[in-house]
Amino acid sequence: MTDRDPSSGLDTSIPHSARVWNYWLGGKDNFEVDRQVGDEFVRFYPDITLVARSSRAFLKRAVTHLAADVGIRQFLDIGTGMPTAENTHEVAQAVAPESRVVYVDNDPLVLVHARALLTGTDEGATEYLDADLHDPQDIIAKAGETTLDLSRPVALILMNILGHVPDLDEADRIAHTLMDALPAGSYLVTADGTNVLDGPAFERAIGVWNANAPLSYHLRHPDELARFTAGFEVLEPGLVPCASWRPSPDSDPADLRETDEYGAVARKP
Ligand SMILES: C[S@@+](CC[C@H](N)C(=O)[O-])C[C@H]1O[C@@H](n2cnc3c(N)ncnc32)[C@H](O)[C@@H]1O
Numbered sequence: 001m002t003d004r005d006p007s008s009g010l011d012t013s014i015p016h017s018a019r020v021w022n023y024w025l026g027g028k029d030n031f032e033v034d035r036q037v038g039d040e041f042v043r044f045y046p047d048i049t050l051v052a053r054s055s056r057a058f059l060k061r062a063v064t065h066l067a068a069d070v071g072i073r074q075f076l077d078i079g080t081g082m083p084t085a086e087n088t089h090e091v092a093q094a095v096a097p098e099s100r101v102v103y104v105d106n107d108p109l110v111l112v113h114a115r116a117l118l119t120g121t122d123e124g125a126t127e128y129l130d131a132d133l134h135d136p137q138d139i140i141a142k143a144g145e146t147t148l149d150l151s152r153p154v155a156l157i158l159m160n161i162l163g164h165v166p167d168l169d170e171a172d173r174i175a176h177t178l179m180d181a182l183p184a185g186s187y188l189v190t191a192d193g194t195n196v197l198d199g200p201a202f203e204r205a206i207g208v209w210n211a212n213a214p215l216s217y218h219l220r221h222p223d224e225l226a227r228f229t230a231g232f233e234v235l236e237p238g239l240v241p242c243a244s245w246r247p248s249p250d251s252d253p254a255d256l257r258e259t260d261e262y263g264a265v266a267r268k269p
Helices: 017-024 032-044 048-070 088-095 108-117 136-146 168-180 199-212 222-229
Strands: 074-078 100-105 125-130 155-159 187-193 261-267
Touching: 017 032, 017 048, 017 108, 032 048, 032 199, 048 088, 048 155, 048 187, 048 261, 074 088, 074 136, 088 100, 100 108, 100 136, 108 125, 125 136, 136 168, 155 168, 168 187, 168 222, 187 222, 222 261
Parallel strands: 074 100, 074 155, 100 125, 155 187
Antiparallel strands: 187 261
16 A cells, blocks of 8 residues: 555554554555554564454354354444455355444544445445444444344444553443443454463553554453453353354464454343
8 A cells, every 4th residue: 555545534654553453464454654563563472463363263253153153134343444354244244145234433544445345245235334432322323324223133343442442441331332222132242452371572562552553452351351241141162362262173273372362252131
């Protein structure tokens, strides 16, 4: 991608979460500043690329399970990130083409790319909302107006976004406000960075990120992440390192190594 992007609203002089994440996933939708911070992060914590991969693979397995085994047909994915391989709508619509998927992000670059790339099946729907996680009621209202039937179950996806909310109580409030607006039988799919397995190295690398980027990220203990699924039925095997959440038999052995990225899938009773 050129560093002189004509799209308005893009600041290519500061690193951005979605673009650095894209870089670690091997994507091309990032700028020099993102690659510099991304490389410095890797020097402190080389496993970050594995974290990113295991997290996306977990998302794929979770969405496949919900679409194929549970029959979920509506997905609300907040903190979409740059389109990459096997995005939520592709995974869900591969199982059930009629699946309706709403993506939400507040980054202008994500907006430009998502609108260009996130096209789904004719039978289903794939929509993009420019909205802020910190205003969950607005997200629900817009999703309900445009694409989702909020009287039917929805899978809410909060992957690597609640860590961008510095205050744990606020992150918890957001997750529960969103789930409160969804009917019984809805699901929460969530994962974020933790500080138990490689704590010091990951924390040092996050320090680099937070010193360089306007949007900070906060590693949490799994006990803290467990607050987001409190009151819901957490599916087996519980809140675990993403690589260990129902690994597929054909997983690359390298991807089975546990990293400091915990995920869970939970059902609202
Ligand atoms: C690390 S990326 C994760 C992308 C994707 N969910 C994944 O796990 O692969 C975090 C995403 O959250 C978005 N984001 C951060 N804060 C947000 C907010 N307050 N409202 C909406 N999106 C936000 C960023 O723009 C970015 O796309």
